Amino acid sequence: MRRLLAWTLVTAAALAAAPTTTPARPATPNCxxxxxxxxxxxxxxxxxxxDERGSCSGRPGRRPxxxxxxxNTVTKNDVTDITLAWTLRHDKILRPARWTETSEWLTGAADRALTGACGTAVPVGAPLPTSTTPRCTDEIVRIRDTGATMSGAPAFAGRWNHRRTVPQYAWVPQLLTGRTPAQLASYARxxxxxxxxxxxxxxxxxxxxTVPAYVRYYDQQRDLIRTLRRAGFDVYIVSAGSAPVTEVWSRGVGVDPAHTxxxxxLLDRHGRLTPWTTGCGATPATRGGTxxxxxxxxxxxxxxxxxxxxxxxxxxxDGRHRPAIAAGDADTDVTFVxxxxxxxxxVNRNKSELMCRAYDDxxxxxxxxxxxxxPLPHRPAPYPCSTTAYNAPDGARTPLLRADGSLVPDRADTVY
Known part of the structure; x- marks a missing residue:
C-alpha cells in the first residue's frame, strides 16, 4: 500500500511539473x-x-x-530576358522618335549609341531590323544587362530611389512602347x-x-505552390518583369493574372503600351520611377x-496583413521576403543583402x-553584411542593420 501511495505521489508531482501547453495537432492524412x-x-x-496556417489548422478567418x-525563384532563368531576346530576333521593337523618350534617365551617351547603332532609316513607329542589325541588338542587350553601352558609358543617370526602381528593369516594357498587351503576351508565349x-x-x-535559350519551372516550387493552393492559401506572384509577360508564365503554375x-x-487611347507605369502608395504614374x-x-x-x-x-x-510564406532569390526580394x-x-544566388538577412536568421x-x-558553387568570401550589403535609397552601399539597429556581421556562405 505504501508503495502504491509513493508511486501515486511521484506521478502527481511529475504531472504538476509538466508543461501545460497543448501539443501540436498532427496533420490529418488528408492534409x-x-x-x-x-x-x-x-x-x-x-x-x-x-499545416499551422492552412485549411488543416482549423483556424478561422481570412485565407493565408x-x-x-x-x-530564378519559380523558374530557372529570366523570362523577361527570354522574351526580350525573342522580340529582338523577330524585329518587334518599334523605332522611337528619340531614345530618351523611352526612359527619363537614359543618358545622352546611350541615346547617341542607340541612334548610331540602330540608325534612322526606319520610319518612327516602324519595326527596327534588330534580327539583321547586330550593332543595334548589342546595344539594347548590353544596356538591359549592365546599365551601360557597348563602349562602357553609363546608360542611365540622374536621381531615383534605388529601393523603388532600377531603370534598366523598367526599360524592357518601355522598349515595347506602341505594342499592345495582347501582342506582348503573344511574344511571351x-x-x-x-x-x-x-x-x-x-x-x-x-x-x-550569347544568352540563355532555356527556361524551366522548378519542380519543387510547382509542388509548393500546388500544395499551398490545396491547403487554402491565396498564392500570388510579384515580379519586376512586365505584367503581360509574367502573366503568360504564371499560368503555368496555376496562378491567374489577378494574382500576378x-x-x-499605362496604355494610350488606342490600347497601346506607353513608357509610363502605374504608381503605388500615393505615388503617381511615372516613367518607371516606381x-x-x-x-x-x-x-x-x-x-x-x-x-x-x-x-x-x-x-x-501588422502580422494579419503580411504573407505567411514569401520566396525570392535576389536583393530585389529582400523586403517582402x-x-x-x-x-x-x-534561393541562393549569392545576392548580398538577401543572403545576409537569410544567414543572420x-x-x-x-x-x-x-x-x-x-546551383552556384560555394562563395569563399563572407558576405559583406557589416560594410556594403545594404542597397540605400540614394544608390550607396552601406552596412546592413537589424530591426533593433544592431549591425549584421559578415556571414559565411554555407548552403550551396
Missing part, C-alpha cells in the same frame, strides 16, 4: 503534403507552416497568403514555347551576345492584396535552398 525533394529540412519546415518572386523545348544549358546568339503583380504600363522592386514589392503587396492605401503601403504591416510571418524562403524562420538546377 495536402509536399512531395518534391528539398535541401536539408526545408520541406519539413515549409510543411509545418502549411503566400507570395513568390518569379524569375512564343518565347515560352521555345525556351521550354530547348535543352537545359542551351544558349542562343542575340546580336553578338508586375510592372503595369516598380515592384525591393521596397516597391512590399508596396504592391500591401496595396493589391491587403488594400492598404496611401503612404502606409510602403510600411511593414523579410515581411513573411511563417517562412522566408531564399534573426527570427529563426529563414530557409536557404541552393538553386534547384545548376
Amino acid at each position: 495536402p503534403r509536399l512531395t518534391a525533394s528539398w535541401y536539408g529540412d526545408n520541406r519539413a519546415r515549409l510543411q509545418r507552416v502549411i 497568403v503566400a507570395v513568390f518572386d518569379w524569375d 512564343a518565347a515560352r514555347r521555345e525556351a521550354l523545348a530547348a535543352p537545359i544549358g542551351a544558349t542562343q546568339r542575340v546580336g553578338t551576345h 503583380i508586375a510592372i503595369r504600363s 516598380i515592384p522592386y525591393i521596397d516597391g514589392k512590399r508596396c504592391w503587396i500591401n496595396q493589391r492584396i491587403y488594400g492598404v492605401r496611401g503612404a502606409a503601403a510602403w510600411q511593414r504591416q 523579410g515581411d513573411a510571418t511563417g517562412a522566408h524562403l531564399v 534573426a527570427d529563426g524562420r529563414w530557409l536557404v535552398n541552393p538553386m534547384f538546377i545548376d
